[in-house]
Amino acid sequence: MNSELTLYGYWRSSAAYRVRIALNLKGLAYRQEPVHLVKDGGQQHQAAYRELNPQGLLPLLVDSGNAGGELRIAQSLAILEYLEEVFPVPALLPADPAQRALVRSLAMHIACDVHPLNNLRVLQYLKTELGVADEAKDAWYRHWITLGLGAVEKGLEAFGSKLSLGSRPGYLEACLVPQVYNARRFDCDLSSYPRILDIAARCDALEAFRNAAPEAQPDAQ
Amino acid sequence: MNSELTLYGYWRSSAAYRVRIALNLKGLAYRQEPVHLVKDGGQQHQAAYRELNPQGLLPLLVDSGNAGGELRIAQSLAILEYLEEVFPVPALLPADPAQRALVRSLAMHIACDVHPLNNLRVLQYLKTELGVADEAKDAWYRHWITLGLGAVEKGLEAFGSKLSLGSRPGYLEACLVPQVYNARRFDCDLSSYPRILDIAARCDALEAFRNAAPEAQPDAQ
Numbered sequence: 320m321n322s323e324l325t326l327y328g329y330w331r332s333s334a335a336y337r338v339r340i341a342l343n344l345k346g347l348a349y350r351q352e353p354v355h356l357v358k359d360g361g362q363q364h365q366a367a368y369r370e371l372n373p374q375g376l377l378p379l380l381v382d383s384g385n386a387g388g389e390l391r392i393a394q395s396l397a398i399l400e401y402l403e404e405v406f407p408v409p410a411l412l413p414a415d416p417a418q419r420a421l422v423r424s425l426a427m428h429i430a431c432d433v434h435p436l437n438n439l440r441v442l443q444y445l446k447t448e449l450g451v452a453d454e455a456k457d458a459w460y461r462h463w464i465t466l467g468l469g470a471v472e473k474g475l476e477a478f479g480s481k482l483s484l485g486s487r488p489g490y491l492e493a494c495l496v497p498q499v500y501n502a503r504r505f506d507c508d509l510s511s512y513p514r515i516l517d518i519a520a521r522c523d524a525l526e527a528f529r530n531a532a533p534e535a536q537p538d539a540q
Numbered sequence: 541m542n543s544e545l546t547l548y549g550y551w552r553s554s555a556a557y558r559v560r561i562a563l564n565l566k567g568l569a570y571r572q573e574p575v576h577l578v579k580d581g582g583q584q585h586q587a588a589y590r591e592l593n594p595q596g597l598l599p600l601l602v603d604s605g606n607a608g609g610e611l612r613i614a615q616s617l618a619i620l621e622y623l624e625e626v627f628p629v630p631a632l633l634p635a636d637p638a639q640r641a642l643v644r645s646l647a648m649h650i651a652c653d654v655h656p657l658n659n660l661r662v663l664q665y666l667k668t669e670l671g672v673a674d675e676a677k678d679a680w681y682r683h684w685i686t687l688g689l690g691a692v693e694k695g696l697e698a699f700g701s702k703l704s705l706g707s708r709p710g711y712l713e714a715c716l717v718p719q720v721y722n723a724r725r726f727d728c729d730l731s732s733y734p735r736i737l738d739i740a741a742r743c744d745a746l747e748a749f750r751n752a753a754p755e756a757q758p759d760a761q
Binding site: 373374375376382385387390392393394396397398400401404405415416417419420421423424427428430431432434435436438441444445448449451455458459462466469470473474 | 594595596597603606608611613614615617618619621622625626636637638640641642644645648649651652653655656657659662665666669670672676679680683687690691694695
């Protein structure tokens, strides 16, 4: 497969962080195009970027080696599914449909019901449009993380003390580790989630995750 | 495949509506277990349901015919992916990975960046914890729908005047039609989205969609 991959992201974007992990786990080379979420009123709102991605969010993966013409994929999980289909080895998902469903269920709980509520544009709306004070905004942030990680911790029981691919991390950990990063950044108490903390520690020791970390990115400040 | 499917849902739950459409498109029989989102303080919060689904959200699909033991899948898109893998015909997704990526990108924009912000628990938090007035809450609701549907309308250009599977609807329409239903329920102006309106009208004429509609469910009020 002749692919040339470019990732439009931002060092602290949790969803871009997921894709960096997935690309690294698959050993795929990619070029980075930083899109600054705050500078210039948010570069993701500028015409040049919205032309590429009308959703106006990060990340965006561009595959200029796609046979049918340049392919632009928005949405981190749509990108993960694409990478899994086009570059199947090493796999990010288990082979068994039931196990795949459990992995996607937990990953999507993070990607659908935790992260979007704490996305920058939502926090900005709370502050600017609804006049929510910083303290209440931080409580909102922690509320959704606490609810979400509690459910994920419970769901992880099905994996015993293993990673989602046995001895290897994949799709699930690519979503979980960036969420843990965000939780720590906002001083959430994670002591009730020993399974999550164990997984995060094991992943953070791996090169694929260390190289995907926000602070390791070229646009980190 | 010896499957016995039970869907825990609620007639007006947009995410449960997606799964009903998918099950109907695949011609799969299923039993419904209504979980009332308001009665009894929200039956999704009760211990009996949380034991089945620690995420405490709808829908939940239980497959009691799964070879490895009863399988419980939370998250509507994880359910759609499972159904696609276990009951591949008729397909909900195109065969080509690039086309699949475009479908998932639009569907996930709805499922990740529009719907979760307008979920009942979020509206309740805005009102109860943040003291947001009804008018501002409705503006919030319409704001995220307007942003999201605008991006989807633009993304639909890639499909020309076709449905996501050419002459047939699938994964994309299963996410789009329930979102249009919600938008109408909250009096959003949809006149700027002719492609979306066309798709919704074509889908609403099909039995699989009509039988999945909120008002057609046994627990509709």
